[in-house]
Amino acid sequence: MPFEILILGSGAATPTFNRNCSAQYLTICGTQVLIDCGESTQNQIRKYHKKFQTIKAIFISHLHGDHFFGLPGLISTMHLCGRTEPLTVYAPKGARESLMLLFEVSGTELRFELTINEIDTLEPVEIHHDKNFRVVAFPLHHSLPTYGFVFEEFTPLLNLRPNVREQYGMSNDECVRVKQGEDLVLADGTVVPNVELTFPPVKPRRYAYCCDTAYDESIIPVVAGVDLLCMESTFGRAFEQLAKDRCHCTAAQAASIALQAGAGKLILTHFSARFIDTTPLLAEARSVFANTECAADGAIFKIENQQEQL
């Protein structure tokens, strides 16, 4: 199953010719979700040939316009294009009231079930629990209530070693129980230890999204060991004071979080419009944490499966 992040918008605050406002289209365990929804996100979804009707849930980090103002239009378009499937939105307080008012004044009576779950927590908390993955929200340090998200696959079942099923004449029920970790008890009472029957499945993958936030080491335990960490990098080192004043990060600070968290890879995003060329930001981050890439609108980042060792 692919675990894939399509960058729909990698700019900060105001859109530019090359960077739309924040949004990411995430495919996880066969499910599509959206992270943030700046203005014109629906156009970006079309531009990059993705489907908006298959989006099951939308996670809004905070209510600054560049992360939120595309949501009324996207939901309205879902409605006008005949959506009937339910949609769940997770967003900070204020989202429900403002969306409902916009739908009221625009005469929009949705024909599908829209659930808006408002996030309000000072600690990491599981906000979404799907069949195969879960999402944890945790507070970031920004000028408005803002949350980061960790998207985490569940540990899959163990895999049966080749031919053990035939060798022991295992029933379907026995296969399921062994995959769940049980030993196998044969008809004559012999116990075959689970470790002789199975090998570990692929490693569950984790993706963390932290945007917008000031440099804040308190998030490190929450994002520790993620395969992919997306951090805002509105500024570079030269603007460190400005970053602090505006509750944003520099590239070096983002990289420092990735390093301390032991992330597999770092993506920088949410670049101030002043950085037409982000190469210096990339170099700055790589001097701290080598495995860093810059987001660009349309870029795709995949987390590949890693087989646990036999």
Added chain:
Amino acid sequence: MPFEILILGSGAATPTFNRNCSAQYLTICGTQVLIDCGESTQNQIRKYHKKFQTIKAIFISHLHGDHFFGLPGLISTMHLCGRTEPLTVYAPKGARESLMLLFEVSGTELRFELTINEIDTLEPVEIHHDKNFRVVAFPLHHSLPTYGFVFEEFTPLLNLRPNVREQYGMSNDECVRVKQGEDLVLADGTVVPNVELTFPPVKPRRYAYCCDTAYDESIIPVVAGVDLLCMESTFGRAFEQLAKDRCHCTAAQAASIALQAGAGKLILTHFSARFIDTTPLLAEARSVFANTECAADGAIFKIENQQEQL
């Protein structure tokens, strides 16, 4: 002075690859105003190399998302880019409350004066009065309170005939009074009739915007004789019943209004996404009113000055 309409969005309801939602950038008497502001209008303004900070006023026809949902983002970007000049928005009731709530939840404290004048009228009424032009709003027939707009230059001063100033030794004050239509009284008491001193100025130009609306002949007196009439044409003749049900116009109906109103020229806009090729709609309209064009994103329509006859 150019009188020019740049089409920023010519699509209906939902944006497509080629047509953004409704918005027009109007230059009149050296002033820039915006008509409607569907989502992503700020991107369209950038795309077509226009300035958003010089926009003095914004006229919103109605609060359907495809005419209104770009406004919070545009105003927010004006603010973030340092605007200090006041801005006036004219829009139906509900605009103020929803904009204020969005700015509140997004922590947007504007550094410029935003005046929101809500339109609520059953008759044509002058809503905006600038130095050189005025704007009249009038009700349209749609599923929400919706208004059309006529943008109208004031009648300019008369022009002095060549050399009369020197011939009669006219002072500045006398020039102004003669341009305003007075006769000239010479020192010896001789009266020089105004008609011998002046010729008529250019004809004041008028542009009418009617979107969205069902076919409704009651608007004809209001838009009678406009140089340029922009009418919605969401559908074609084949969808006449659908157009009626949804309070929209067909191309032929739009053309019929133009014909009955004696408009100089007709622009069709607000095309349903089903019309990738609008040629049939254009043909349908031209069979009723020959001087018709279809709007396209990025198209510019100019109203040229016409000198009154000497």
